[in-house]
Amino acid sequence: MSAADGIEQALKGFNPRLPLAVAFSGGADSTALVLACQQRWPGQVAAIHVHHGLQAAADDFAQFCRRLCTEHDVPLEVVHCQARHARGQSPEDAARKARYRALTAGAHALTARLQRPVASIALAQHADDQVETLLLALSRGAGLPGLAAMPGHWQRDGFDWYRPFLQVPGQALREWLAARGQSWMEDPTNADLAYTRNRIRHQVLPALQAVFPMFRTTFARSSQHAAQAQALLQEVAQQDAQHSGLPPRIAALQQLSPARQANLLRYWLNAMHGVTPSAAQLRELQRQLAACTTRGHAIDLKVADGHVKRQGAHLLWLK
Missing domain, CATH: 3.30.465 (Uridine Diphospho-n-acetylenolpyruvylglucosamine Reductase; domain 3)
Known part of the structure; x- marks a missing residue:
């Protein structure tokens, strides 16, 4: 399957309520998501850039997002965010929660600007991100919520949230952009092997590809089984909560x-x-x-x- 076919297939099953806001970092994945969604729903797509201020290049990322959105007539909201973790809280958990708060704030700001309620928010995580999340969960001895990895759709803070690219390899998104002559920003930390996720991406995934060429599909199936089992446990917990x-x-x-x-x-x-x-x-x-x-x-x-x-x-x- 070509990169274009993979993205087209992913978007066929993606039917969000509109207008749609896309979380836009400026990287290849979110650049592809913004452009693909704008191509499918012209005039119904906006973007939110979370400015973390954690890198010297953060302003460059924001400027790239502004240029691309201006060129493609996509309204953009830039939200500044500082993710400080409390004592006893992991830095990763603090950063994740701060990012969701920033995206929610950005969606509300877009609603006010556009005078139309933003209904859905899309994130650009792809099949490789899903595998990395599963492997990290396995390495930490996670239970079913961790093994279920990332959901493709959920509701939070009054919005529908989506990850439409979970079946699309990251390389396919880059090939799709390259075929259109579209550039993107590279996060300088993505090549730093001090981060476990980067070691998985650069060292483990190529080895899995060589031994198990269909690993993205089979790992995703295992995560879906874990998600179904977790849903059953959720139902049991809700029943027990009625009693307790x-x-x-x-x-x-x-x-x-x-x-x-x-x-x-x-x-x-x-x-x-x-x-x-x-x-x-x-x-x-x-x-x-x-x-x-x-x-x-x-x-x-x-x-x-x-x-x-x-x-x-x-x-x-x-x-």
């Missing part, structure tokens, strides 16, 4: 099997507070729950940038 309440009652948690108890605790912390306990934190919380047999027994465990504490008959997570 949210925040959960300690007595109701103690009636569950260890697996269902852990599943409900993860669901509660993520759905209500946007935090995910580590495996060690979850084990310790379950140990404290098992020992909680008297009215005065205290529970106190640090999770992310807050603490899980007992308050009467319930567990609370407090910032």
Whole structure:
């Protein structure tokens, strides 16, 4: 399949509510996404550039985005963002959350400018990014949410979010741009092998390609299986939450099997507070729950940038 055919096939299954905002970094992937979407829905596409200010070249990236959007008549919103992580929070998690906040703010700003509500936001992660995410999750001993890798569609903050290129290899996007004579910006950190993701991209993926030429397709299938299993666990957690309440009652948690108890605790912390306990934190919380047999027994465990504490008959997570 040619690069053009792969992109065309990906966009056939991509039917977002319009207008659509594209997260536009200036790199090859997002450049291809902006142009392909504008070609398909002219006048219905805008772009959001998140200016992180983390590199000396950040202003150059923003200027490139402005030039391309002006040339192709795509409204652009530039949002400045500083991602500082709190104590106990990973820098990667802080950066991800800051980026989503910036994209959401950019979509609201575009709505005000265009006087039309932006309905959907598209991100340009592709098949190689999906494989890298899965391999990183495996290397960290992740559970089903990590093995499910990145979803192709979800809802957040009142918007539909999409990743339409998850079945398209990164090289195909570059070939598609090159065939059109379209340049893009190269992030200088992408070649730095100090970053694990870059070592996977430059060293592991070529080896996988040599041994398992269809690895992108088969890995994606495994991630889809993990996502389906995680959806079932989500349904179980929602059923258990109806009995335990949210925040959960300690007595109701103690009636569950260890697996269902852990599943409900993860669901509660993520759905209500946007935090995910580590495996060690979850084990310790379950140990404290098992020992909680008297009215005065205290529970106190640090999770992310807050603490899980007992308050009467319930567990609370407090910032």
